[in-house]
Amino acid sequence: MTQSFMRRFVTALALVVGLAFAGDTLAQGTGGGNTQNIVQGQSSGANPTARSVTEEQLFQQLDKLTGRVSIPDGKAAVLQQPQGREYRAYHESTLPWIGGIVILGMLVALAAFYFTKGRIMMEPDEESGRKILRFNTFERFTHWLTATCFIVLAISGLNYIFGKRLLMPLIGPDAFAAWSQWAKFAHNYLSWPFMLGVLFMLVVWIKDNLPDRTDIAWLKAGGGFLSGKHPPARRFNAGQKGIFWSVVLGGIAMSVTGIIMMFPFSYTDIGGMQLSQIIHGTLGVILIAILIAHIYIGSLGMEGAYDAMGSGEVDLAWAKVHHRLWVEEEGAKTASGRQTTARPAPAE
Ligand code: HEM
Numbered sequence: 001m002t003q004s005f006m007r008r009f010v011t012a013l014a015l016v017v018g019l020a021f022a023g024d025t026l027a028q029g030t031g032g033g034n035t036q037n038i039v040q041g042q043s044s045g046a047n048p049t050a051r052s053v054t055e056e057q058l059f060q061q062l063d064k065l066t067g068r069v070s071i072p073d074g075k076a077a078v079l080q081q082p083q084g085r086e087y088r089a090y091h092e093s094t095l096p097w098i099g100g101i102v103i104l105g106m107l108v109a110l111a112a113f114y115f116t117k118g119r120i121m122m123e124p125d126e127e128s129g130r131k132i133l134r135f136n137t138f139e140r141f142t143h144w145l146t147a148t149c150f151i152v153l154a155i156s157g158l159n160y161i162f163g164k165r166l167l168m169p170l171i172g173p174d175a176f177a178a179w180s181q182w183a184k185f186a187h188n189y190l191s192w193p194f195m196l197g198v199l200f201m202l203v204v205w206i207k208d209n210l211p212d213r214t215d216i217a218w219l220k221a222g223g224g225f226l227s228g229k230h231p232p233a234r235r236f237n238a239g240q241k242g243i244f245w246s247v248v249l250g251g252i253a254m255s256v257t258g259i260i261m262m263f264p265f266s267y268t269d270i271g272g273m274q275l276s277q278i279i280h281g282t283l284g285v286i287l288i289a290i291l292i293a294h295i296y297i298g299s300l301g302m303e304g305a306y307d308a309m310g311s312g313e314v315d316l317a318w319a320k321v322h323h324r325l326w327v328e329e330e331g332a333k334t335a336s337g338r339q340t341t342a343r344p345a346p347a348e
Contacts, residue, residue: 114296122321146251153190188262
């Protein structure tokens with residue numbers, strides 16, 4: 001009995017050892033199965049099993065663990081991408097912090113300026129009653145097309161970053177899900193007219209936004225915001241040129257990264273997708289902060305400024321104070337008979 005038990009035990013042991021050895025050999029062999037682990041960035045054939053490296057070492061050293069798949073969806077071959085953890089931490093924690101700081105910081109700075117300095121007002125004698133055409137119909141159409149789309153993109157974009165944390169607790173998960181779905185549609189579809197608007201802006205305004213010597217004087221004087229004395233400027237001062245280039249260059253970068261995300265994995269792999277999202281999110285919150293300042297100065301912050309984008313005409317005296325060199329250039333054109341921009345206001 002004891003002998004027969006011993007015989008059966010030894011046979012079973014031999015079987016187990018044999019099977020284990022065969023399995024190990026198969027795993028190290030050249031394949032036959034659906035996936036074979038290979039370590040990216042190292043010589044092929046390495047086998048990241050628990051015996052050769054620890055999981056922690058892999059996470060520290062590797063870009064990603066990929067396998068080989070026979071199905072058409074090649075990206076399914078990525079088994080693990082340790083950097084995804086850093087991406088997630090950026091998305092879930094760092095980005096909301098950056099967004100909160102730049103946007104709230106801008107709002108606080110503008111509020112401080114408003115409550116200490118007040119609105120930038122026109123002097124009584126700046127109201128000449130004569131008007132000068134500042135932006136024609138197509139320029140105003142372009143501006144409002146881009147601006148409207150940007151505002152919707154900004155609100156729906158902020159929902160991606162803050163909605164879950166700030167809005168969902170207030171309105172509940174069901175309403176938040178419905179709102180988020182509409183916000184996502186708006187974000188995806190309005191991105192196209194926004195891109196068109198940025199392109200139009202580039203075409204119509206680039207010639208007035210090339211840097212020149214007047215910008216240096218304007219920057220040295222800090223735009224005259226604190227002294228109240230406006231440095232001479234052509235059609236756009238250095239601050240406005242900064243807005244223009246932020247919108248154009250920032251808009252192009254947002255468009256490229258946005259399209260990459262709209263068609264996932266069509267142009268890049270997982271790392272490229274994450275990088276696009278990081279650039280899109282970070283640049284997005286910075287642009288929102290910059291445009292909050294623009295919206296403030298174009299409406300509440302400066303008396304007489306809004307008319308330029310409202311009716312398209314501004315008071316001639318306002319134009320002389322804020323864009324003296326431009327008024328002179330326009331006057332020269334009128335004198336040479338090429339364009340009439342100034343006309344008398346109707347008698348009151
Ligand atoms: C309700 C929001 C907005 C208001 C009230 C507003 C107002 C204005 C005004 C009054 C001007 C003309 C300034 C002048 O006479 O020189 C202007 C110009 C401009 N706006 Fe806006 N704007 C708004 C939103 C936007 C947005 C969201 C964008 C871009 C996404 C934008 C981009 C521009 C650009 C590039 C210019 C030309 C450069 C400059 O004057 O700064 N605006 N805006």
